[in-house]
Amino acid sequence: MKLLMSPPSPYARMIRILIRELDLMDTVEEGQITTTAFNSAPEIIAANPLGKIPALVRDDGPTLYDSRVIAQFLNAHAGSGLYPESRKWEVMTLEATAIGIMDSAVSMSYETRLRPESQQSPDWIEAQWEKAARGVKAVNDVWMSHLTGPINIGHIAMGSALAYLDLRHDARGWREGNDALAAWHDEFAQRPSMTETVPA
Template structure:
């Protein structure tokens, strides 16, 4: 199998971390591409008509795309149980919260990168407000779900926080969230996270 990817994408990183946690490095080769919302890479378009990454090219079926779809598929091939039935709805909600953080953070990155000095401050502030509320919810209500065996909720949360450090470090997401900050520091030390950290 081939993973169409870009190392800086937090959506891609979720899949790359899961691959390493599942021990699938020898089964999936990574194919880096350079793609933007205005100019999709041909390799990405060949796997996903939307031109978005990640996409997983399989030898025995159509390519899969959207990080959540790919992660569920890889979990089905694994015996690691990243989506445990006993806590499925909590894990899915935690993953969705992290995905929402990523969506807003990526939107902020694009607004600043492609509009430059014309970036809309109200848009940036509105997206950060969503992130801020989600982070507070993680600190206040979800930290107990970040312990125990690794789940996709934990992986997604760690990748979301890692992306905030990569692109929005000046916003200081750790302020007032000591428990979440401590958890992020511990989880980011995992070999799978270290191996997938963008420079």
């Protein structure tokens, strides 16, 4: 199998972390591509009609896309327990919160990095940040107990989301007032799966 990805993408990094946590490096090849929201690379369009990364090209079936679909597929492929049945819905809600933070943070990046300054909307940027900040605060205040115990998809998704905030929006200071989550992330960021997937 081959994962089409770009290292800065938090969605792709989520899957790259998962691959390492499940010891699937010999099973899934990583194919780095250069693509943008305004100019999708031909190889990703061929794999995913939406032109989004990541996409998992399989030898024995159609290409899978959307990080949540790929994560569930690889978890099942490895026979692993990243979606523990005893708290499946909570774990998936934490994953969804992380994905929502990514969505807002990526939207901000697109607005400032891909659009001319004269076309940028400060109100849109601030609205997206408010969504991301509310998600971070909710995890810090409500969900910390679900970031304990054996690693699951919630840990992986949240680790990727917070790392992307550090990468693109560090000046926003998401750690302020979120001490518990900041401490968790500082420790989680030391895992080999995280250090090996830091965008160059």
